[in-house]
Amino acid sequence: MRPTIAWEEDVIVMIDQRRLPREEIYLRCRDHLEVAAAIRDMAIRGAPAIGIAAAMAVALGMKRHAGQDVGGRERAYAAIHDVLAETRPTAVNLFWALERMRRRFAETRSAPKDALDDTLRREALAIEAEDLDACRRMGELGAALVPERARILTHCNAGGLATAGHGTALGVVRSAARLGKVRMVFADETRPFLQGARLTAWELLRDGIPTTVITDGMAGHFMARGEIDLVVVGADRIAMNGDVANKIGTYSLAVLAREHGLPFFVVAPTSTFDPETPNGSGIPIEERPQDEVLRFAGTSIAPEGALARHPAFDVTPHRLVTAVICERGVARPPFAASLSALLRKEGA
C-alpha cells in the first residue's frame, strides 16, 4: 500500500478515500487550494492525516510566494493559512499542524527563498514522520492492554488511511494482531460515509486481520451477547478534562461499553489534545450537508421533502473513557491531571 499522503516533487499525492474500496485512485494536488478542497470534500480524512495534508499544503503553497519580500510573503502566508483553517472545524490536529508551520514561517520569513522553501518542507515532512512514529508507539502501548483472543469493536476509520500510516485505533489492532491477540475485529460501518465498511475493512483485510462489518445499530446487541471484549476508537479532539470529540456514533458506543462493563480506549497522538479547550462543550461540532445523509452513491434514500441532520462528530464525556493512549503513554482518570502531565512530557 502506498502511503496515505506523499510529497512528490511539486505535487502532493493522496489516495482518494471516497472511491475506496472499489477504486484505488490517487489525487495529485498541485497547490494548497486543491489540498483544501480534498480535505473539505473528504478525499482525505482522519485527524492526523488532515494535519499532515495541511502542513504539506502550506509548504507547497508558499513555494510560489517565496520570491516575494517579507510583506508579500506574510500576506500570502495568511491567505494560505486561512483557506486551510476553514476546511474542517472539529479536528484540532489541523490547527496544531498549521500552528507548527506558522512558527517555522515566523522564524524564516526573512530567509533566502531556498531556505524558506526547505524549512517549510522539512517541517511538513517532520510532522508526517513523527505521526508514523507516534502511531507505532501507540500501537505498542495499546497492544499491551488488549487481552488474548480479543474481539475488538471499532468505529469509523482510525487507521493507516487516517494517519501517516499504521493508524491510531487500528495501530493498536495491528500491533495486537502481530502479538496473536486479535480474534475478530467488528467494524461499525459508520454511516453516512461508511468509513468502517469501506476503509477499515479494506485496510485490515489487506493485513490479514479478520474483520466483520456490522451496521451502527448492532453494537449493543453484540455486547449484550458477550461477543465483544473492548472498544477502541480514534479522536478528532481531546479536551483537557478528557472529553473526546470523534466521529458521530462514538458517544453511543461509549454509553453501551459502560453499560456492559467493557473497556473503552481512545487512541490519539498528543497533537489531538487541545490545551485551549478545558472541556467538550467548547469543541465545535461540524454540521455537514443534509444531502450526505439523504443520498448514497448518487441514489436518494429518502422521500422528496424529508429533512435530515448531519453532525459529523459527537462528544464522549471523560467519565465514559477507560484510558487515552497517546505516543507518550497511557492516560487514565482523572484525566485533568494525566493528560496535562503527558502534554508536558518531552516527546519520545
Next chain:
Amino acid sequence: MRPTIAWEEDVIVMIDQRRLPREEIYLRCRDHLEVAAAIRDMAIRGAPAIGIAAAMAVALGMKRHAGQDVGGRERAYAAIHDVLAETRPTAVNLFWALERMRRRFAETRSAPKDALDDTLRREALAIEAEDLDACRRMGELGAALVPERARILTHCNAGGLATAGHGTALGVVRSAARLGKVRMVFADETRPFLQGARLTAWELLRDGIPTTVITDGMAGHFMARGEIDLVVVGADRIAMNGDVANKIGTYSLAVLAREHGLPFFVVAPTSTFDPETPNGSGIPIEERPQDEVLRFAGTSIAPEGALARHPAFDVTPHRLVTAVICERGVARPPFAASLSALLRKEGA
C-alpha cells in the same frame, strides 16, 4: 394511500415496500407461495402486517383445496401453514395469526366448500380489521402520554406500512400530531434496509408531520444535546416479563434513553405478546444474509472478502421499557403482572 395489504377477488395486493419511496409498485400475489416469498424477501414487513398477510395467504391457499375431502383438506392445510410459518421466525404475530386461522379451519374442515372458503376469508379480514382498530386505540392511549411540543425519536417503521393502517409507534405519533403535540419526529434511518429513511419519512411526510432523518449512530448525540423528549418503537415479540424483540438497533436506543432519563415506549397489539415465552432469552433472533449488510442501495460497500453479521432483531430487557402500550391499555412495570392482566382482559 391504498392499504398496506388488500384482498381483491382472488388476489392479495400489497405495496412493495422494498421499492419505496422511489416507486409505488403493488405486488399481486395469486397464491400462498407468492405471499410467503413476499414476506421472506421483505416486500411486506412489520409484525402485524406479516400476520395479516399470512392469514390472507392461508385463506387464499385453501380455496384451491376446499373441494377435497377432509383428509385432503388437512394435508393441504398443513403444507400451506408450514410454508408460511417458515418465512420469518421472530415476529410472533405471524404464528398468532396462523393459530387463529388453524382454529377456524379445525371448526369448519368438514363444512361445505363455500362455507369453508367463507369462514377462512372472514377470519383473515377480521384479523385485518381488528388490527386497524387496535392501532387507532393504541394511538389514542399513547398520544395521551406524549408531552406538548414533543420531539419524538423512532426506529425502523412501525407505521401504517407495518400494520393494517395507522401504525403502532407511528399510530401514537399520528394521534399525537392530530392533538398538535408533535414538534419533530427524528427517524433513525435503520440500516441495513433503511425502513426509517424510506418508509417512516414517506408515511409521515404524506401526513404533513415534520420528519428529520438521522443515521443510527446519531441518536445518542441528539439526546445528549436535549433535542429528543421521548422514544417510541414497535415490537416483533414481547415476552411475558416485558422483554421486547424489535428491529436491530432498538436495544441501543433503549440504553441511551435510560442514560438520558427519557421515556421509552413500546407500542404493539396484544397479538405481539407471546404467552409461551417467559423472557427474551427464548425469542429466536433471525440472522439474515451477510450480503444485506455488505451492499447499500444495490452497491457493494465493503471490500471483497469482508465478513458481516446481520441479526435482524435484538432484545431490549424489560428494565429499560417505560411502558408497553397495547389496544387494551398501558402496561407499566412490573410487566410480569401488567402484561398478563391485559392479555386476560376481554378485547375492546
